[in-house]
Amino acid sequence: PRGLPLLGTTLDLLAAGAAPRLHRYVDRRHCELGPVFRDSIGPVDAVFVADANEMRRVFSVEGRYPAHIVPESWLLYNEVYGYKRGLFFMDGEEWLRFRRVLSGQLLRAGSVPELLVAPCRAVAENFASELAAGQVVPDLESHMYLWATDVLVAVLLGERQYSAMRSELRAPTEQLAAAVHRVFGESARLSLLPARLARLLRLPAWRDFVDAVGAALTQGNAMVTQLIPACEGGAGLLGRLLAAGVSHDDARRLVVDLLLAAGDTTAYSTLWLLYLLAKHPPVQEELHRELTRAPAAGAEEAARLPLARGAMREALRLFPVAPFLSRYLPEDATIGGYHVPAGQLVVLSLYTSGRSEQYFPQADRFWPQRWMRDPGGAYRGVAASHASLPFAMGARSCVGQKLAETQMAxxxxxxxxxxxxxxxxxxxxxxxxxxxxxPSKPIRVRPVPRQ
Ligand code: HEM
Structure with missing residues (x-):
């Protein structure tokens, strides 16, 4: 698009409702200019891609050490306080080494039943049994943060150890979940300002952010320190990392970041999912039938639950928690017929691709069955799985994908x-x-007991 010199298209973005509506602005540009366009939004110059095949191509040329954008405020925090963060912030050989260790545990084909199902089920049972029947759940968002944090603690410990330590861990888990939630609020506030300027001017937004991150990192570290003695030799994720030769310090660094990465993503994705289910009672009834049809199913089968998984994929398609994925290309490439030079930032527009009629007929409809396969193996509702990539793909895709899918189902x-x-x-x-x-406003749902 044509923009004004220096400002780029910032003014158009402001007209579209500024940063909170960035996905709409980009969507409109795709409608106007096609599946690949280049734009300068404020200081960021990027090539935006919404075509499913071209998105795959971007992952195929991402190189040995895929590089993505990291929020400026976080980079600045790490720089100023000399803090070494986990996987999301690592690069090069260091990233690859730890990525292999974590993927080996969390994404390995056999990992789901052993490592993930029992802890996710234990926490889900506790969550559901504590809901007050007939009453609107107060502050569902905070509940979701607590649940996401609790799940990760359970996976770190293994189900048996977690159940044994549950009451002892309750208070620290609640504090940690609240701290992670607060980090999110402060990061979001700071993301509307240039972080370096905010720091230079000692704006309250920077001070509050530093305070929140400091508290969350301190509590996260204290939690891992408390868990380590209980985990050594155990069947949970932390025990396995230590058994694989990861030092206590590195384990702390990796795990604290998992706790931070798991909070916002899983909490908001599940909030959207519960909202969509509450809005579609027939889907809930079909889900209930699915569950009663397989009451005695083994852990593995229960975690598969095709309709529950379809509902989750729909929530992530319609409301991708990370609607823009990014890669800096390591070498020149051709994307959508355009020459894109090495070093260029490429942004994948998941909101646009996920809501495109080209890939998803009745794209705005919440239709979990579209993800279920008929006996011939085809998706019943024509779903183009490669156009909805909420966890990204390739070597740097979400390392928590299987965990998130299992806990949400x-x-x-x-x-x-x-x-x-x-x-x-x-x-x-x-x-x-x-x-x-x-969501622009709190989601309020009321659980009504089944007879
Ligand atoms: C619905 C929930 C989730 C969604 C939608 C999600 C999405 C994503 C996406 C899109 C990325 C890739 C970023 C990129 O390509 O640059 C990512 C990376 C990551 N996610 Fe998740 N995530 C979720 C849950 C989790 C959970 C539960 C954990 C913790 C176990 C986690 C840990 C991570 C980590 C550590 C990375 C960085 C991976 C790396 O840089 O190699 N995520 N996530």
Whole structure:
């Protein structure tokens, strides 16, 4: 698009509702200019891609050490306080080494039943059994942060150890979840300002951010320190990392970042999922039938739950928590017929590709069955899996993908077994960007007990 010198197209972006509506601005540009365009938004010059095949091509040329954008405020924090963060912030050989260790545990084909299902189920059961029947869940967002943090603690410990230590860990888990939630709020506030300037001017936004990150890192480190003695030799993720030769310091660094990475992403994705289910009672009824058809299913089968998984994929397609994926290309490439030079930032527009009629007929409809396969192996509702990439793909895709999928399917299962969810508000929330995609207003649901 043509923009004004220096400002780029910042003014158009402001007209589209500024950063909270960046996904809409980019979507409009794709409609206007096609699946590949280049734009300067403020200081960022990027090539935007919304075509499914071209998105795959970007991952195929991402190189041995794929590089992505990291929020400026976080980089500055690490620089100023000399803090060494986990996987998301690493580069080069260091990244590859730790990535292999974590992928080996969390993404290995056999890891789901052993490592993930039992802890996710235990936490989901506790969550559902503590819901007050017939009452709107107060502050569902904080509940989701607590659940996400609790799940990760359970996976780190293994289900048996977690159940043994549950009451002892309750208070520190609650504090950590609240701290992670606060980091999100402060990061989102700071993301609207240039972080270096905010620091230079000692703005409250920078001070509050530093305070929140400091508290979350301190509590995260204290939690891991508390867990290590209980984990050594155990079957949980932390025990396995230590058994694989990861030092206590490196384990702390990796795990604290997993706790931070798991909070916002899983909490908001699940918030959207519960909202969509509450809005579509027939889907909940079909889910209930799916669950009662397989009451005695083994852990592995229960975690598969095709309709629950379809619902989750729909929530992530319609409301991708990270609607823009990014890569800096390590060498020249051709994307959508255009020459893109090495070093260029490429941004994948998941909001646009996920809502495109080209890939998803009735794209705006929440239709979990579209992800279910018929006996011939084809998706029933024509779903183009490669156009919805909420966890990215390739070597740097989400290392927590299997964990997130398992915990989301199981929380939906445990809630649906006991309750029907009703929406307590008529007014629809809008998707807005606050670092990740969040609802513009709190989601209020009421769990009504099944007879
Ligand atoms: C629905 C939930 C989640 C979504 C949608 C999600 C999405 C993503 C995406 C899109 C990336 C890739 C970023 C890129 O390509 O540059 C990513 C990376 C990552 N995610 Fe997740 N995530 C979720 C849950 C989790 C959980 C539960 C964990 C913790 C176990 C986690 C840990 C990470 C880490 C450590 C990375 C960095 C990987 C690397 O740089 O190699 N995520 N996530």
């Amino acid at each position: 199981l929380i939906v299962a445990e809630i649906t077994k006991r309750f029907r969810l009703e929406l307590a508000d008529e007014e629809e929330p809008e998707m807005v960007m606050r670092l990740v995609s969040v």
